[in-house]
Amino acid sequence: MDTVKIENISKKYIPEVVKIWNESFSGLYMEPKISKQSLIKKTYESVQFDESASFIAFNNSKMVGFVISFADKQFENDSYWHMAVSGWIGAMAVSEPYRKQQIGEQLLKSADEVHKSKGRPIIFTGGGEGIDSFFPGIEDTMINASDFFKKMVMDLCAEHVLLKQI
Numbered sequence: 319m320d321t322v323k324i325e326n327i328s329k330k331y332i333p334e335v336v337k338i339w340n341e342s343f344s345g346l347y348m349e350p351k352i353s354k355q356s357l358i359k360k361t362y363e364s365v366q367f368d369e370s371a372s373f374i375a376f377n378n379s380k381m382v383g384f385v386i387s388f389a390d391k392q393f394e395n396d397s398y399w400h401m402a403v404s405g406w407i408g409a410m411a412v413s414e415p416y417r418k419q420q421i422g423e424q425l426l427k428s429a430d431e432v433h434k435s436k437g438r439p440i441i442f443t444g445g446g447e448g449i450d451s452f453f454p455g456i457e458d459t460m461i462n463a464s465d466f467f468k469k470m471v472m473d474l475c476a477e478h479v480l481l482k483q484i
Contacts, residue, residue: 383412
């Protein structure tokens with residue numbers, strides 16, 4: 319029986335994340351191939367990257383998926399703004415042979431729990447203001463991804479995909 323384990327992302331897994339990214343998104347409208355350097359720049363060098371809300375999935379010790387999260391962290395401790403802090407799912411993928419096994423759901427739920435615990439009432443997918451984003455959101459032509467997010471009880475919006483009100 320296959321065992322799926324969800325762990326927080328760390329830099330040591332960047333090469334495997336790059337491999338899954340390049341296998342999953344090759345030929346799509348978003349950044350078609352990503353390098354290790356580009357991924358590090360868009361994550362660990364971004365002030366909005368939230369490592370604590372970013373996860374990787376293993377199936378019997380093989381990495382099979384990831385979710386990368388961002389947040390408007392500059393507002394979290396700023397009482398002046400009196401505004402809800404948002405979170406973003408900047409990128410997410412599950413390797414083709416492991417799809418439709420609830421691994422994506424587990425990754426999203428893990429990210430959602432962290433965002434919720436940090437008081438982020440809204441979570442989007444795609445880019446956001448100031449985020450060096452991976453992609454602008456889910457296009458209608460991405461039927462499998464669109465269906466996946468709809469199944470997760472999420473409403474599609476034009477520019478971003480609102481995951482849910484926590």
